[in-house]
Amino acid sequence: MLRALRTPTLRNSSMRLMSTTAHPQPSIGRFTGKPDPNTGKFTVSFIEGDGIGPEISQAVKSIFKAADVPVQWETCDVTPLFINGLTTIPDKAVQSINKNLVALKGPLATPIGKGHRSLNLTLRKTFGLFANVRPAKSVAGFKTTYSDVDLVLIRENTEGEYSGIEHVVTPGVVQSIKLITRDASERVIRYAFEYARAIGRPRVVVVHKSTIQRLSDGLFVNVARELAKEYPDIIMEEQLLDNKVLNVVQNPASYTDAVSVCPNLYGDILSDLNSGLSAGSLGLTPSANIGNKISIFEAVHGSAPDIAGKNMANPTALLLSSCMMLNHMGLNQHADKIQDAVLSTIASSPENRTGDLGGSATTSSFTDAVISKL
Numbered sequence: 001m002l003r004a005l006r007t008p009t010l011r012n013s014s015m016r017l018m019s020t021t022a023h024p025q026p027s028i029g030r031f032t033g034k035p036d037p038n039t040g041k042f043t044v045s046f047i048e049g050d051g052i053g054p055e056i057s058q059a060v061k062s063i064f065k066a067a068d069v070p071v072q073w074e075t076c077d078v079t080p081l082f083i084n085g086l087t088t089i090p091d092k093a094v095q096s097i098n099k100n101l102v103a104l105k106g107p108l109a110t111p112i113g114k115g116h117r118s119l120n121l122t123l124r125k126t127f128g129l130f131a132n133v134r135p136a137k138s139v140a141g142f143k144t145t146y147s148d149v150d151l152v153l154i155r156e157n158t159e160g161e162y163s164g165i166e167h168v169v170t171p172g173v174v175q176s177i178k179l180i181t182r183d184a185s186e187r188v189i190r191y192a193f194e195y196a197r198a199i200g201r202p203r204v205v206v207v208h209k210s211t212i213q214r215l216s217d218g219l220f221v222n223v224a225r226e227l228a229k230e231y232p233d234i235i236m237e238e239q240l241l242d243n244k245v246l247n248v249v250q251n252p253a254s255y256t257d258a259v260s261v262c263p264n265l266y267g268d269i270l271s272d273l274n275s276g277l278s279a280g281s282l283g284l285t286p287s288a289n290i291g292n293k294i295s296i297f298e299a300v301h302g303s304a305p306d307i308a309g310k311n312m313a314n315p316t317a318l319l320l321s322s323c324m325m326l327n328h329m330g331l332n333q334h335a336d337k338i339q340d341a342v343l344s345t346i347a348s349s350p351e352n353r354t355g356d357l358g359g360s361a362t363t364s365s366f367t368d369a370v371i372s373k374l
């Protein structure tokens with residue numbers, strides 16, 4: 001059963017644009033932070049990140065200020081430290097996030113094949129952020145192959161191919177271990193069922209390759225089968241990864257009623273595919289890293305070194321991530337206001353779109369245009 005889709009066009013862009021974030025929140029991972037009783041504001045940790053990070057972070061700060069969002073930022077330095085051969089983040093940043101229970105994060109670059117381990121993975125591990133929610137939705141005013149994409153993908157976020165357990169067996173032979181545990185699989189799959197229920201989607205699609213990865217993906221699928229019995233109102237479907245890729249490229253609308261859930265690497269790749277299908281740019285796709293107590297919100301894209309420092313980056317993905325964050329914190333009206341201003345700016349004219357969307361706007365002129373629509 002597919003929900004009817006309305007596809008906004010430029011002709012009717014004054015109608016309420018499609019929301020890319022969902023208000024109802026699953027009971028797992030609920031935000032329990034409180035505003036400062038003196039200022040009435042919530043404190044949010046902010047990791048600005050590398051490359052385009054500071055530019056898109058400035059856009060969020062300016063827009064939050066103009067929209068009068070009751071949030072004060074606590075800037076966190078996550079310059080990596082090496083302790084006992086392991087990559088860690090500074091105590092001050094850990095304390096800030098533990099205290100505030102919520103953070104917004106710009107992209108963090110990972111050196112290839114040397115230096116520190118990915119700080120993105122380190123943050124996810126440090127704070128037990130077990131589910132990575134990545135919605136990808138068509139936006140009005142920018143034409144891509146499909147105009148009706150509305151995909152929700154939940155990616156396991158702490159293990160799988162990202163466990164970082166690799167070694168040289170003998171010169172020329174390396175081994176990398178894909179770790180799948182019952183606990184982590186159960187946490188993320190349960191979250192997917194709860195998320196589907198919360199946003200009113202009747203299907204959970206479990207993506208795997210257990211024909212080949214028999215034990216690891218096999219365990220993931222078995223856990224899903226067990227949990228499905230606790231959710232008789234949700235249909236659980238199993239789909240092989242390659243088949244899922246084909247289906248989503250051929251007919252993304254067939255997943256409009258579903259939440260997909262998968263092991264870590266599959267989710268990383270599938271979510272970029274979803275971004276490409278929905279928006280044709282990584283610059284539009286937000287995400288939430290959810291843990292039991294703490295959650296960190298970030299764009300799906302990386303630090304974009306090719307355009308860093310050029311005032312060219314599209315801040316939309318970080319802005320929509322900040323809207324997911326506001327929904328998570330119960331500040332729904334502020335989320336709606338910012339999201340509507342962002343999406344109507346994109347829909348309004350090519351002059352208001354950044355280069356990745358074929359427009360001529362800079363990061364700062366886009367920010368000003370959004371502020372004028374608040």
Ligand SMILES: NC(=O)C1=CN([C@@H]2O[C@H](COP(=O)(O)OP(=O)(O)OC[C@H]3O[C@@H](n4cnc5c(N)ncnc54)[C@H](O)[C@@H]3O)[C@@H](O)[C@H]2O)C=CC1
Nearest residue numbers: 107108109110120282283300301302303304307313314356
């Ligand atoms: N969650 C995170 O912090 C992530 C960090 N990374 C890191 O980012 C670095 C660069 O990775 P890449 O593979 O090049 O991926 P990337 O996402 O940074 O860039 C891929 C392409 O998309 C474009 N792009 C990305 N974000 C954009 C935006 N907001 N506006 C306009 N265009 C945008 C870039 O210009 C580039 O052409 C690496 O060090 C990687 O480790 C990569 C992915 C996620």
Ligand SMILES: O=C(O)CCC(=O)C(=O)O
Nearest residue numbers: 109110118119120121268
């Ligand atoms: O940490 C990185 O370098 C890349 C991480 C990434 O692609 C992601 O999981 O979002």
